[in-house]
Amino acid sequence: MASTLTRTLRQMPVTAMLGIAIIVAYAIVAILAPLLAPYGEAEIVGAQFEPQGGDHLLGTDNLGRDMLSRLIWGARNTVGVALVTTALAFAIGAVTGLLAATLGGWPDMILSRIVDILMAVPALIFTLLALSALGPGVWNLVMVIAVLDATRVYRLTRATAMNVIVMDYVEAARLRGEGTWWIIRREVLPNIAAPLIAEFGLRFCFVFLTISALSFLGLGLPPPMADWGGMVRDNAALITFGDTTPLLPAACIAVLTVAVNFVVDWMLHRASGLKD
Amino acid sequence: MLLDIQNLKIEARGDDGWTPILHGVNLQVGRGEVVGLIGESGAGKSTLGLAAMGYAAPGLRFAGGRVVFDGTDLLTLPDRRRAALRGRRIAYVAQSAAASFNPAWRLIEQFCEGPKIHRTASRADSETFARELYARMHLPGPDRFGLRFPHQVSGGQLQRAMVAMAMACRPDLIVFDEPTTALDVTTQIGVLAAIRQAVESFGTAAIYITHDLAVVAQMADRIKVMRHGREVEEAPTRQMMQSPREDYTRSLWAVREFRRPERALPVAGHPAIRIADVTAGYGSALVLRDVEFSLPKGATVAVVGESGSGKSTTARVITGLLPPVKGRVELNGQTLPAGLAGRTREQLRQVQMIYQMADTALNPRQTTRQILSRPLSFYTGLTGRARDERLEQLMDQIELEPKRFLDRLPGELSGGQKQRIGIARALAAGPEVIICDEVTSALDQLVAEGILRLLSRLQDEQGLTYMFITHDIATVRAIADEVVVMRQGQVMDRGARAEVLDPPRHPYTAELLASVPQPDPDWLTRRIAEGAA
Numbered sequence: 001m002a003s004t005l006t007r008t009l010r011q012m013p014v015t016a017m018l019g020i021a022i023i024v025a026y027a028i029v030a031i032l033a034p035l036l037a038p039y040g041e042a043e044i045v046g047a048q049f050e051p052q053g054g055d056h057l058l059g060t061d062n063l064g065r066d067m068l069s070r071l072i073w074g075a076r077n078t079v080g081v082a083l084v085t086t087a088l089a090f091a092i093g094a095v096t097g098l099l100a101a102t103l104g105g106w107p108d109m110i111l112s113r114i115v116d117i118l119m120a121v122p123a124l125i126f127t128l129l130a131l132s133a134l135g136p137g138v139w140n141l142v143m144v145i146a147v148l149d150a151t152r153v154y155r156l157t158r159a160t161a162m163n164v165i166v167m168d169y170v171e172a173a174r175l176r177g178e179g180t181w182w183i184i185r186r187e188v189l190p191n192i193a194a195p196l197i198a199e200f201g202l203r204f205c206f207v208f209l210t211i212s213a214l215s216f217l218g219l220g221l222p223p224p225m226a227d228w229g230g231m232v233r234d235n236a237a238l239i240t241f242g243d244t245t246p247l248l249p250a251a252c253i254a255v256l257t258v259a260v261n262f263v264v265d266w267m268l269h270r271a272s273g274l275k276d
Numbered sequence: 277m278l279l280d281i282q283n284l285k286i287e288a289r290g291d292d293g294w295t296p297i298l299h300g301v302n303l304q305v306g307r308g309e310v311v312g313l314i315g316e317s318g319a320g321k322s323t324l325g326l327a328a329m330g331y332a333a334p335g336l337r338f339a340g341g342r343v344v345f346d347g348t349d350l351l352t353l354p355d356r357r358r359a360a361l362r363g364r365r366i367a368y369v370a371q372s373a374a375a376s377f378n379p380a381w382r383l384i385e386q387f388c389e390g391p392k393i394h395r396t397a398s399r400a401d402s403e404t405f406a407r408e409l410y411a412r413m414h415l416p417g418p419d420r421f422g423l424r425f426p427h428q429v430s431g432g433q434l435q436r437a438m439v440a441m442a443m444a445c446r447p448d449l450i451v452f453d454e455p456t457t458a459l460d461v462t463t464q465i466g467v468l469a470a471i472r473q474a475v476e477s478f479g480t481a482a483i484y485i486t487h488d489l490a491v492v493a494q495m496a497d498r499i500k501v502m503r504h505g506r507e508v509e510e511a512p513t514r515q516m517m518q519s520p521r522e523d524y525t526r527s528l529w530a531v532r533e534f535r536r537p538e539r540a541l542p543v544a545g546h547p548a549i550r551i552a553d554v555t556a557g558y559g560s561a562l563v564l565r566d567v568e569f570s571l572p573k574g575a576t577v578a579v580v581g582e583s584g585s586g587k588s589t590t591a592r593v594i595t596g597l598l599p600p601v602k603g604r605v606e607l608n609g610q611t612l613p614a615g616l617a618g619r620t621r622e623q624l625r626q627v628q629m630i631y632q633m634a635d636t637a638l639n640p641r642q643t644t645r646q647i648l649s650r651p652l653s654f655y656t657g658l659t660g661r662a663r664d665e666r667l668e669q670l671m672d673q674i675e676l677e678p679k680r681f682l683d684r685l686p687g688e689l690s691g692g693q694k695q696r697i698g699i700a701r702a703l704a705a706g707p708e709v710i711i712c713d714e715v716t717s718a719l720d721q722l723v724a725e726g727i728l729r730l731l732s733r734l735q736d737e738q739g740l741t742y743m744f745i746t747h748d749i750a751t752v753r754a755i756a757d758e759v760v761v762m763r764q765g766q767v768m769d770r771g772a773r774a775e776v777l778d779p780p781r782h783p784y785t786a787e788l789l790a791s792v793p794q795p796d797p798d799w800l801t802r803r804i805a806e807g808a809a
Binding site: 167168169171172174175176177178186187190191 | 595596597616619621624627628629631633636637638639640641642650651654655701705
């Protein structure tokens, strides 16, 4: 076991290693936020728009809050919420997708048509509508994005599971008299795990970007929670003065997205069995 | 000398660097000569065939030697000049025509592609030539045939269309890579005749790759036997057929000699399975009509017929995967519920399946131990030490060493070993009836014979009843007690092996038997003279 792990690590391309290193760094920052941040999340510690350097390494924002502290707390909020949302989307999408593929017939028909309807409405408009109806709030945000993203996960799960369902070993399990859950868990799921894990990485990026975009529009995480999308909006005015401060949270978003994609690329490559 | 391959070495990329798969092979083909390459899978036949075009598949590389085609070494030629030769002077016919044609284009469009790219003939000329070739290949309505799409013609016709396509630029050499392996015997004979006629009338040289000795004997002037990337021996066809030098070659020749002695079967009591008056199908399309036969206890009943005859559908009706529209299935005299869901665990246990493709029959993510443990605990509730003992017993029965094989994944097993695990999974249930669906047709002959011997031994020891679905008459002769001949969803004839086959009682049985290639170099010539193709 240990030898296969070291071997996998040894054969890993530089980009994937870089990606994993960045993701681990983000995770550490998010988990240790209370220890790392010099000031509190919503604490007003200085004048508005103080320049970078001095007491405040990255300056202060439009209300006089420490920029560095808010970036660190923002890692926890933005990444944490995106992670929970993606996990929920996968729980819903993968379970329904697997059921549809395994049962076939009516359950498949009904689930697939519901998904078709949800996917027919442009996602951002749907989210905006749902959020204005339900009102802002972290859990509403998580639920709405999770349900919408679950439709994509459903499609992928169903399609990959369909390829496995037709295999003779699944037929053999059916003939043995195995129940639906056993077939899903033991025969199907292990064989579609690789594309699902890769999809998890990609979905996470999209969810993360959606939350940032919504925050930028003012419908994301409610203030005074620090989140990177909102921070770009709050400080956008500084751009006109040639100040790079609003680009910092944007850079945090960009770097994490690229890092996750590096890792996903490598995993997809391994899953597809290509050697070049 | 048209093609002269000298000391060719090819390596494959593995996890730990490059490993050789061809260890210095020589091959000479003169103008107009047909050379047969024969050997089990993994022998390097296809690799050598592709190398004759100066091509190595992805993950492979040339590691030494020369491939001299008409005076030029293909391995040192720039890519562009090599590409100019392919299709024009050297052509290739693949095993699966269905996978090799572009489904979106009409056949004649694809035929004209080669002459167009190589500028060897005008569009009008190549269309005329296509029609001429279609006529020579006995394709139906040769003037209109090319207007069809690949899915609109049968497998045998498509394979013939591909042979015609290979001839489009009038090449000097054609590489045939198992062109009839995927076809039924009754279809194969037409394709073989078409290939031979085309090659003879245009004086084309050919390399004919196959694992079927009887086929290569019809086609080749000279035969080369390969194994593990090395040459075993080479000789003119007749000499090779009559007096092979090497032991390995002799073992290939001897494979079809396994015969199970005729036995007296107990007649008393209910048959293990009786299929009564079954009509079944998918949607409104009926695949089976009034099928009726039974599997006597302890007997091997072979069900034979071409693809599409309803053999596998009958198996699906017996196992309950496809409830019949009409009729019923009895197990030991008791009518079984039609659908899978209605059957008890005990009824399910009694009927087990072994599949054709061991690759798809075993979950690639489960070890042998997991694969075999599940039916044991599911049906018999065995756990812990008792289950481990039974596992080892099962492994002994299928002649695989428990210590070495129990913790391997299917990917770490050979084709024959995988098939043995499939057998063990069926045995683990302790069944009365085992349905074997083409279990040997994806295996090399030596390996297949091992599986047949194993199945016979298990039957003698445990009194199993087999329903043996196959299209291979040699297998039927080797092991069957009774034979059921099916065609287009109906039973043509059934009875004891000798009654049905020796001599063939039904005209269709006679046609099936006569289509099976014999290891006699004159067989095809005789059959063509008799008007079979």
